[in-house]
Amino acid sequence: MNSKVLKQTIAEIFANGKGILAMDESTPTCKKRFEAAGIPQTIEMYRQYRQLIVTTPGLNESIGGAILFDETIRQQTDDGEPMVKALMKAGIIPGIKVDMGAKPLPEFPKELVTEGLDGLRERLAEYKTMGARFAKWRAVITIGEGILTDACIHANVHALARYAALCQEADIVPIVEPEVLMDGNHSIQETYDVTEKVLKALFSKLYLFKVDLEGIILKPNMIVAGKGCPNQNSVDEVAEATVNCLRSAVPASVPAIAFLSGGQSPKVAAEHLNAINKNFKDRLPWIVAFSFARAIQQPALDVWKGESSNIKKAQEILSSRAKIAAAARRGEYNSVME
Ligand code: 13P
Numbered sequence: 048m049n050s051k052v053l054k055q056t057i058a059e060i061f062a063n064g065k066g067i068l069a070m071d072e073s074t075p076t077c078k079k080r081f082e083a084a085g086i087p088q089t090i091e092m093y094r095q096y097r098q099l100i101v102t103t104p105g106l107n108e109s110i111g112g113a114i115l116f117d118e119t120i121r122q123q124t125d126d127g128e129p130m131v132k133a134l135m136k137a138g139i140i141p142g143i144k145v146d147m148g149a150k151p152l153p154e155f156p157k158e159l160v161t162e163g164l165d166g167l168r169e170r171l172a173e174y175k176t177m178g179a180r181f182a183k184w185r186a187v188i189t190i191g192e193g194i195l196t197d198a199c200i201h202a203n204v205h206a207l208a209r210y211a212a213l214c215q216e217a218d219i220v221p222i223v224e225p226e227v228l229m230d231g232n233h234s235i236q237e238t239y240d241v242t243e244k245v246l247k248a249l250f251s252k253l254y255l256f257k258v259d260l261e262g263i264i265l266k267p268n269m270i271v272a273g274k275g276c277p278n279q280n281s282v283d284e285v286a287e288a289t290v291n292c293l294r295s296a297v298p299a300s301v302p303a304i305a306f307l308s309g310g311q312s313p314k315v316a317a318e319h320l321n322a323i324n325k326n327f328k329d330r331l332p333w334i335v336a337f338s339f340a341r342a343i344q345q346p347a348l349d350v351w352k353g354e355s356s357n358i359k360k361a362q363e364i365l366s367s368r369a370k371i372a373a374a375a376r377r378g379e380y381n382s383v384m385e
Pocket of ligand 1: 307341
């Protein structure tokens with residue numbers, strides 16, 4: 048492991064107030080999003096959409112790294128240029144999703160464990176030759192009746208730590224993502240308690256597996272109430288709960304935190320990130336940025352509709368959402384930007 052290389056990659060991704068664009072939707076997720084937007088669900092349409100993203104003018108002003116799916120890292124633009132090359136030419140560092148998805152945890156109904164450790168060392172070596180300098184692994188944590196169990200936490204943080212160690216061995220920065228889902232009726236306090244417990248278990252496991260904390264990016268959820276909870280909280284309350292939770296569980300040696308958006312609207316995700324950075328500037332030992340998928344992409348996908356005549360407009364919207372996220376990272380977001 049070369050920790051200098053890891054630190055350099057992290058510094059480049061987040062330089063000048065930039066963040067990460069997640070564009071690594073798996074085939075089933077892509078299918079779901081395209082179906083909802085009325086776009087044909089074919090590999091060629093997925094390629095055209097990813098091409099739209101990587102060729103968006105000025106995207107690198109707010110995006111320092113983009114996470115790809117295996118399908119995309121092997122694809123080319125219409126000009127025959129690999130998508131990764133198009134990103135690198137634009138000054139955006141390519142990353143790769145390496146987990147194989149969250150599968151049912153046997154004997155624990157409704158709980159999931161993320162798979163993909165077998166053969167990971169070899170896959171990382173291949174992705175590195177293709178240009179990937181960072182990777183992502185998402186663990187899914189569900190709050191519900193009788194769950195979350197300790198078995199689910201243990202299985203998922205174990206996998207995250209093994210993954211992170213394998214990435215660092217290959218000088219690839221691991222994005223470590225334990226996502227506590229917004230699905231459910233739980234209160235903000237329940238999200239806080241579960242997230243804190245999961246993060247503490249995670250960092251204990253990262254320590255056990257000798258992961259260099261200065262060479263990871265943490266990708267957590269914000270501390271919000273479940274979507275079905277009747278009591279939704281103000282922007283300032285969410286920001287305060289999120290900062291308190293992270294300060295209680297995330298070591299200061301972690302260089303950067305990049306939030307997922309998790310189903311929050313683009314505007315709300317930006318407001319929350321902004322309040323965190325603006326209200327708590329002096330209490331954040333880490334870079335606090337974004338690694339959004341839906342909160343940057345969704346409005347552009349809705350405008351594109353699979354039509355080439357809409358590409359320019361969709362790219363403008365994508366670029367504008369990325370700029371808004373970057374402004375929120377700096378605590379300079381304002382609703383007139385919407
Ligand atoms: P969302 O921002 O849409 O939650 O996606 C982030 C992500 O990469 C989930 O793994």
